[in-house]
Amino acid sequence: MNSKYLEIDGVLDQLEAAIREQRPFSLVRVGDGENIVMSQETVWTTEQVLKERWAIKANRGQKGLRLPNLQLRDEVAASLQRASLVGVLPLGDLTIKAPDYLKRPLTDMLFAHFGISPALTCHACVNRELVQMPRFWRMLAGKRVLLVTREIEELRAALVQEPYHLNIAAALPFDSWDQMAETLQWIVTNQHSFDVALFSCGVNAVVLAERTAALAGKVGIDFGKANNIILNGRPN
Known part of the structure; x- marks a missing residue:
């Protein structure tokens, strides 16, 4: 991966x-889930994929x-190819609990397969750092924020206090992939009503x-388990 790797201050500068x-x-960020989704009939058989926990x-x-x-x-691979900044797990990283073969070694195989070469990368768990940085919250102050997640009411209630x-301009409940098309349609139709979108909805x-x-x-941010940190004080 010939990308420029940013530490947290560099990520904050970009945002x-x-x-x-x-x-x-x-x-956007790549963890074991993204790797598994992209592995289907590319570097693994569907049968292998479906055996994973x-x-x-x-x-x-x-x-x-x-x-x-x-x-x-295919949509995940295309989005990783086009994204401004891609979070990846460093080799040997222990932040997430998945087995090592589902982490960076698999990401490297998949990026090679799909021809993904991000210009900028950072740590895949950057969301857990951002949520604890006062500077991140300061840059969102006064901006109109769109929330897209399953725990919409709890998260909205926490973030306005x-x-x-935060100024939560809109909050869309998102439970599953079936809602992708209508959610994107809403975002395009209502693009003048928000400045920054935080997405906590898995892959x-x-x-x-x-x-x-x-x-x-x-500005679209794959916020991942940061919502759990806000609501429960820990990612899981």
Whole structure:
């Protein structure tokens, strides 16, 4: 991967400039879920994919998607190719609990397969850092924020209060991949009603954040489990 790797301050610089200049920007992230979705009939057989614990949980309705889903595979890969900044796990990283073969080694195989070469990368768990940085919340102050997640009421209630004081312009409930088309349609139709969108909806967030930047010209952030940190003080 010939990308320039940004530490957290560099990530904040990029986000802050995009928000200030009101230009499109997408921050997306690749973890074990994204890797598994992209592995279908590319570097693995569907049969191999469906044996993974993550895939079993997905097919029980716990991940916001069901497998096999080749359309989502292709959309995730395309969004990773086009995104402004892509979070990847460093080699040997222990931040997430998945087995190592589902982490960076698999990302590298998939990026090679799909020809994905992000100009800018950062740590895949950057969302967990952002949520704890006062500078991140300061740059959102006074901006109109769109929330897209399953826990819409709890998250909205938390973010309008101390210490965040966000202006939540709209909040869309998002439970599963079936809502992708209508959610993107809403984002395009209502693009003048928000400045920044935070997506906490699993693998779907990669596509939603990148498409929000491309189609609506806004800043889209794959916020992942940051909502759990806000609500419960921990990512899981």
